[in-house]
Amino acid sequence: MSDLARQQADRVFYTWSAQASAVPLEIVGGEGARFTTADGARWWDLGSMVWNAPLGHGHPRMKAALAEAAARGLLVTPSAVFPDKARAAALLAEVTPPGLEKTFFCLSGAEANENAVKMARLVTGRNKIVARSRSYHGATLAMLSLSGDPRREPFEPGLPGVVRMGDPYCFRCPWGKEPASCAHECAGDLEVVLSREGPQTVAAVILEGIVGANGVFTPPPGYWRKIREICDRHGVLLIADEVLSGFGRTGRWFAVDHDGVTPDLMTMAKGITGGYAPGGAVIVTERIARHFDDHVLVCGLTSYAHPLVCAAMVAAIETLRDEGLVQRAAALEPRMRAGLRELARTRPAIAEARGLGLLWALELCVPGPGGVRGRDPLPASTMAKIAAALRRHHLHLHKRDNLIYLAPPLVIAEAELDEALGQLGRALDEGLS
Ligand SMILES: Cc1ncc(COP(=O)(O)O)c(C=O)c1O
Known part of the structure; x- marks a missing residue:
């Protein structure tokens, strides 16, 4: 050493x-x-x-973008208006699935998920959140509570209202199915869970685009479409956590793109700045954005849309696209x-x-x-x-x-x-x- x-x-x-x-x-x-x-x-x-x-x-483009932003030395408040902030939000709307329109900025994946869950509760007035048995959504107390991850255990009891559904873990299929006999039981489990809990009590289901740190579970094609359909039928919001699986990692901008699905809220971090600055974001549909036109968005943080972070987001997304x-x-x-x-x-x-x-x-x-x-x-x-x-x-x-x-x-x-x-x-x- x-x-x-x-x-x-x-x-x-x-x-x-x-x-x-x-x-x-x-x-x-x-x-x-x-x-x-x-x-x-x-x-x-x-x-x-x-x-x-x-x-x-x-990466030369990232180094240059951050050096320029640092040289500007802009100090801001969360309500500040400046070009990289508008540009980052416009780029996010461009690369995320169609229908996702408006962005809330933050600094990490855990924060993105915290704010998405808060928004879902504020919009629906409901409390429960469905999450997978094996999943990771961040290291804050609330996000560890949602995570189906052994790292949660020292902090139990966690957030009330977390309900579990089964995993698309095909190698050890919880329903004992082989690929030939698979009927998307893992997605259908959401229906079972919602009927048991009462869908009118559930604000949202939060799912990683592809389960990452708990084992890289690639869901069978059609999985996300079925999840979307169940959420729509029961009026439950769908949050896609694309913190790990986003920004090209799976060969599409986002893992949900493999199934052509638009979630109601999508959370991002990690690759959003290429790792060159701490960044995260929640992007939501028009319907959710409109709700907050006349309801207070009870979410915020001091370094909201920080200029260095916005510059890194713009440069990273443009580099991913241009290269x-x-x-x-x-x-x-x-x-x-x-x-x-x-x-x-x-x-x-x-x-x-x-x-x-x-x-x-x-x-x-x-x-x-x-x-x-x-x-x-x-x-x-x-x-x-x-x-x-x-x-x-x-x-x-x-x-x-x-x-x-x-x-x-x-x-x-x-x-x-x-x-x-x-x-x-x-x-x-x-x-x-
Ligand atoms: C799917 C997923 N969500 C959320 C997080 C938390 O992100 P952060 O560590 O930036 O808070 C991670 C981190 O690995 C993750 O893999």
Whole structure:
């Protein structure tokens, strides 16, 4: 550990870890899908930092946009009017599904979801929120309450009025269905939950575009259409949490675009600024926007639509659009799929490789006799060996339980992706040996 890392460890907390076992990463620079640490090592960023860097490291347009905004040095109040604020909202209306019109700005995904839930309660006058059994919506107390994530447990009892529905986790289908017999039971579960709770008591259902940190569950085609139809029939608002799955990550601007669905409220963060500034937003339909014409919007924050954040949003969205990076994620999907299937072919511990665009997960299980693929998760001790091997091979990617996630920046070149997957294969062999 360097002097700087030691000095920092005395004064600054690391997130989601016992402080003694945190693994510091002293990043000093980077370009595209690679970054460099203080010891001179060059890493592959296969996690896009925290799933929030679709434009990769050191993007010249982002550096220039932030430098210009910093040079302007504008101080604002939440009611301020300035060009980047109007432009960011116009761009969001342009790239989000048709019918989403008006934006509320904030600084993070958790805040975006907090405000979306508040708006849904204000509009409907109802209290309950339906969320998935496995989901993540942020680390604030209220959003952890909504999250179907073990990280919620130390903070129970949480927000009252949270109701759970089942997951589109096809590898371990909660209804025991195979793809051939699937009738979207996971989407139909919303109907069951609403009938049980009484739809007139439910303000909204909040669903990640694609469940991210809890396992990359790619729902069967038509899933979102069915959810939309159930919400419409019962007058329940639909909130799509596109914090992780948005801004091209899945090969479309937003995951709901795969099904052509417009939610009532959509939350965004992470890629919205390319990771170059802390940003988030809620965009809503005309109907919800109109409600607040003559009802108080009881939502706000000091750094609402901060000029540095708005400049980063404008630059990031324009860069994604002008460099065709959303289409690039879609174009790289077959290469990623083929590369991961090839890794799995000779490594029976990879029970499933699943994903869309450049958002993937490997589920690792104990192989059955004769090397057949198993279902029992690899033990924590083996996963710890794998994690150490990944670090030795300078691969930055997210790991959780028996899952390894792959989400490289959308700017990664074909040859770089091949090289990085080769490195992943070598690291897995070391960890599994
Ligand atoms: C789907 C989803 N929603 C919300 C959040 C929370 O975002 P933030 O950490 O910016 O508050 C995350 C973070 O990983 C996320 O994956």
